[in-house]
Amino acid sequence: MIYLEAAIHLRKLIDKANQHLLETNNEGLKEKNNMLIRTNFGSEELVQMDSFSNNFVVTTLKEYANSEACVITDLVSMMQDGKELTYYLFKAYHSKFDKGLVYFQLIDKETLKPIGKLEFSNIEDNIFYFIESPKTEESSCNAIETDENTAKNPCIAFLIGHMDEDRLLYDIQRLIFETANNVQKHKNRKFKFFIQINRFGGKPSPEFLANIDALKELYQKKFKKVYPNSDFIFELDK
Numbered sequence: 001m002i003y004l005e006a007a008i009h010l011r012k013l014i015d016k017a018n019q020h021l022l023e024t025n026n027e028g029l030k031e032k033n034n035m036l037i038r039t040n041f042g043s044e045e046l047v048q049m050d051s052f053s054n055n056f057v058v059t060t061l062k063e064y065a066n067s068e069a070c071v072i073t074d075l076v077s078m079m080q081d082g083k084e085l086t087y088y089l090f091k092a093y094h095s096k097f098d099k100g101l102v103y104f105q106l107i108d109k110e111t112l113k114p115i116g117k118l119e120f121s122n123i124e125d126n127i128f129y130f131i132e133s134p135k136t137e138e139s140s141c142n143a144i145e146t147d148e149n150t151a152k153n154p155c156i157a158f159l160i161g162h163m164d165e166d167r168l169l170y171d172i173q174r175l176i177f178e179t180a181n182n183v184q185k186h187k188n189r190k191f192k193f194f195i196q197i198n199r200f201g202g203k204p205s206p207e208f209l210a211n212i213d214a215l216k217e218l219y220q221k222k223f224k225k226v227y228p229n230s231d232f233i234f235e236l237d238k
Contacts, residue, residue: 039068075088102122144156154192
């Protein structure tokens with residue numbers, strides 16, 4: 001389950017980048033632009049950025065040819081509804097995902113102390129890594145509200161299917177990754193998602209069934225702890 005494991009690593013890397021800035025700037029601004037890099041050996045390197053720019057990221061990743069993920073950080077102030085907001089900005093990218101994650105941490109402008117917790121902002125294109133994904137067409141996927149759906153506890157069913165089992169397994173994990181991040185904007189709500197899996201054109205192979213079982217186990221043991229306000233339930237059409 002490389003994809004979902006990578007999603008866990010990336011989310012934890014954002015947490016570490018946030019914690020580093022909060023601790024480093026605890027008594028005054030010392031850093032605002034850095035790059036936290038995770039190598040494909042699992043080690044992590046912190047690089048100070050000369051500028052918060054795409055060129056710097058591209059150049060640095062060429063130097064770290066064995067990198068699998070990175071988080072770049074910035075300190076931002078902006079006006080919103082007549083009020084100035086100050087926050088640390090985090091943009092995170094992984095070599096397994098064609099999308100990057102954007103998170104932010106509100107802070108007090110004067111003290112640099114955190115206000116609330118790290119928050120999800122949006123998903124954007126990953127322009128820094130060459131992504132190797134299945135070459136076949138994406139899986140068919142539709143979302144429908146279930147009878148259990150309420151405003152406080154949304155419940156959605158995803159109907160996802162494909163003839164190619166590798167592509168289907170890939171798209172299921174990508175669906176979990178993107179959906180779990182998007183609902184982080186609503187931490188006070190509990191989301192339930194049914195993933196109804198259909199192997200078009202025939203019965204699923206024993207290998208595919210074993211992969212789905214492994215995915216369920218990984219989700220329950222690791223992924224769910226990182227994204228506690230969403231619950232994914234797997235249903236396989238055999």
